[in-house]
Amino acid sequence: MIALFMFIVVLALLLVGIPVAFVFGSVAIAFAFLIPGLGFEVFDILPFRIYGIMSNTTLMAVPLFITMGLVLEKSKMAERLLVSMSAMFRDVRGGLAVSVVLVGAMLAASTGIVSASVVMMSVIALPLMLKAGYDKGLASGTVAASGTLGQIIPPSIILIILGDVMSVSVGELFMGAVLPGLVLVGLYIAYILIRSYFSPEIAPIPKNIKEVSTKEIIISIVPPLLLMVSVLGSIFAGIASPTESAAFGVVGALVLSYINKSLNMEMLKYASLESVKLSGMIFMILIGATAFSLVFNELGGTDLIVDFFHEDIGDVWVFIAIAMISIFILGFFIDFIEISFIIVPILVPVMEGFGIDPVWFAVLIALNLQASFLTPPFGLSLFFLKGAAGDTIKTMEIYKGIIPFILLQLLGLGLVILFPDLVFAFL
Template identity: 35%
Template sequence: MSLLTTGLLLVLLLFLLLLLGVYVGLALLLVGLAGLALFTTAPPGPNVATALWTSTSSWSLAALPLFVWMGEILYRSRLAQELFQGLAPLLGRLPGGLLHMNVVASALFAAVIGSSAATTATVGRFTLPELLRQGYPKALALGSLAGAGTLGFMIPPSIVMIVYGVMAEVSVARLFMAGVVPGLLLTLLFMLTVALLAHRHRKALPRGPSPASREALKGLLSVLPVLFLILLVLGSIYLGVATPTEAAAIGVAGAFLLTVLRREFGLELFRESLLGAVRTTSMIGLILAGAGVLTLAMGFTGIPRALATWAVEAGITPIALVLFLSLVYILLGWFLDGISIVVLTISVILPVVKAIGLDPLWFGVYLVLMVELAQITPPVGFNLFVLQSLSGEDLFRIARYSLPFMGVLLLMVALLVAFPGLATWLPRTMTGG
């Protein structure tokens, strides 16, 4: 049987299992088992055991539950509400007013939560009711939050970057730094989009008094504890003082300290945040375990190696590959969540990426952008589900509201292709990592 036929059969089996409602991690594991048993001579038993252990025992993965726990702690605090009150006097002066709150608050929480859906939920709990109460158009409020919530995967610490780094054997610390400049630029592009949309719908926006300078200064001071925690975590990684795992532990301690200083710490917060972190980490661990088995099966069948050889011999250019992969990832975003997209494709795509000379570090940032796009692509965009639960609005209508921000993400992909230094410059300046 040809490699093309083998690959198509495995893909069809995977989608059949997903359509039947099988968990993504189990579906990946079953497809990997089928690949080993039916299309290779390798004994499945010992090879699967080795793959399960190898895919879940990497030291870099130790940072994952800690960063998730840090996000769970802050998600359950009143920090988002106080940030809204503190940032409102600052952002109220900008074109678009408090709509910028969705973007700025998402960028800040992205730097302490690491998850797109969790960032959207945390910010949306407080911004949406207030924006709608003050009379901001629902389309602008929901669309800007859907788009801005995707920053949770680009601005470090990022769960997707940890997963990619482990699977692609790329330094997680350098991946984090690679996401800083694109994350900040994406934040500015989102704010510019909000300002342009606000100008277009300026007659529908509420008009309020300009905040006093004293209120703006007070708002700035309220943001300082979060900024300090962000700089503490990312600064320790950048300077080589701490590994991502050690920085994550510092982040958990800092998050607990913030709750203590704000008199929010209690047994209930500790228990709920810990259980939330365990649930999320277990879900990701199952997906990684299944992906490890599938990766092993792909290696034995020789499909990734054959694709890499074909790409080199066919003279595929990096730009042509990026264009093709962008279409593939957009299609996958219709059916799969971000982490599943990464673990499903990386074992097949990465050998091709390396063969034609693309930097795996740069490709990690590109892949995160495509995963961000999947977060707001119906019918399974996670951010859309979060906003649907918060607002009761129709999911496809929310997707329509977020179309301008999908365009911004595609523009960012183009900028990243044109200026790869956006992703690779800061990691080159790191001390260690």
């Protein structure tokens, strides 16, 4: 019960807004000091755990994929993609929104960074949609949801983190997430086309989009596609590990940036500094979570949860339902990194006890965590969208617009639960 109280204290401090890494570390130290018979000896193996984290070759892919995404963010690739896609779908009702979804999917497969994708789409696509007369709710919902596709479509940072936390091959997670990600893209497009058909006034056919030549379309679409195929294809074919492919991706992003004449010292400095900041934040949280898990496990927290599901419940589907509902509700208040390091390690022993396939379960978690970017009041994509859009769109219009896409994400999650072969198709 002390372990349960410790868990509640961590969640309460996170909701207050205290930085995640400090919450994990300080709570672990406080409980180790205050609980009789525990003491600081529980941290004796912490230095070895930290060394293991910092020498983990899988986690080395995190800063590399972040750097790759940041370089592509500044290469003007997204802008050219959107112009070409918009021209291709300019005669289709709702076609502009469909092009935003397709560009979001391509950015997800090229960068894997949600924040960069949402901000880029908000700056480039949102004004274009509003100028064309699109409903503000549909426009903002499409941009926010499309930007979060980087959460499930490989190369995804969260899949790398889940692979490490759950001791699962990142390459298998990437392959397992491809089809569920495409299903989600298909659901978005189907919703946009159906809604546009029955409510033409919310998605008028734009008159201000110029025709783009086939050559220009090829030039804007083929390079990012080649980079995507090279990075993911080398992983799927077993030619390279995720870390090696990430390093190749950085080189490819630099080459694309050079071709687009955006490669300069200012851009390299920006990508390097932001990569250090984001990577440092993730690894600090991981170290704090390691300290927390040492104390939590010493207090019997994991055993308590395993006994609860096996002895008190004993049904695998009830466990999956409780796990998915808990992650979805927590996603309203805390972000995906915190959930990955707090909740997932607690669920792993139960998952193993029930004999659940770890790749399938990890993809379910990733799909669920994607919704945390959209769920108010603390959905990060909503903040990114509002910050980039400014006063052109109200917060309540954003909330209204993302509700259908949250429901579509839950539908996608349900389909993967009902049809596990969607995950195992490429394995």
